[in-house]
Amino acid sequence: MTLCKVTGSVVSTQKNQTLKEYKLLIVQPIDLDGTHIGKDILSLDTVDAGVGDTVLIIQEGAGAQQVLKRKDVPVHTVIIAVVDGFDVV
Numbered sequence: 001m002t003l004c005k006v007t008g009s010v011v012s013t014q015k016n017q018t019l020k021e022y023k024l025l026i027v028q029p030i031d032l033d034g035t036h037i038g039k040d041i042l043s044l045d046t047v048d049a050g051v052g053d054t055v056l057i058i059q060e061g062a063g064a065q066q067v068l069k070r071k072d073v074p075v076h077t078v079i080i081a082v083v084d085g086f087d088v089v
Contacts, residue, residue, distance in 0.1 A: 003083065005030050006053045010042065018073045025049060025079065027057060032088050043077040044068075056081040 004027035012024070023045040029038035034054075041057070046067060049055050057079050058064065064075040 001056045001058055001080070002029050003032070004028060004041070004043075004055050004057050004079075005034070005036070006049050006051050006055055006079075007040065008051060016074060018070070019044065019075070022046065023048075025051075027055060027077075027079065030054070032086075041077055043079050044073075044075050045079045047079055047082050049079050049082050054083040055079045056083060 006025050007028050008026040010024040010026065025043055025045045026040050027043050028036050028040050031037050043057050057077055058067065059077045061076055064078045065071050065073065067078050067080055068075070
């Protein structure tokens with residue numbers, strides 16, 4: 001799992017039939033201080049996240065299939081949680 005910040009959304013006129021019910025969002029990995037530390041990643045939104053939200057993503061095809069409960073979805077990265085807050089001890 002990777003901690004990320006949602007930085008944008010993607011709108012498309014054509015989409016794979018199995019993806020029509022999901023939003024595509026652009027996320028960027030962040031460290032525990034909220035500093036951007038990586039490149040933008042296109043991810044499938046399963047938790048109704050929005051721009052500015054801190055989220056957890058998984059980047060694994062098999063994990064995405066388990067989250068979506070289907071094997072016919074061509075997805076690598078899925079948003080699995082919106083993070084409301086966290087403490088670092």
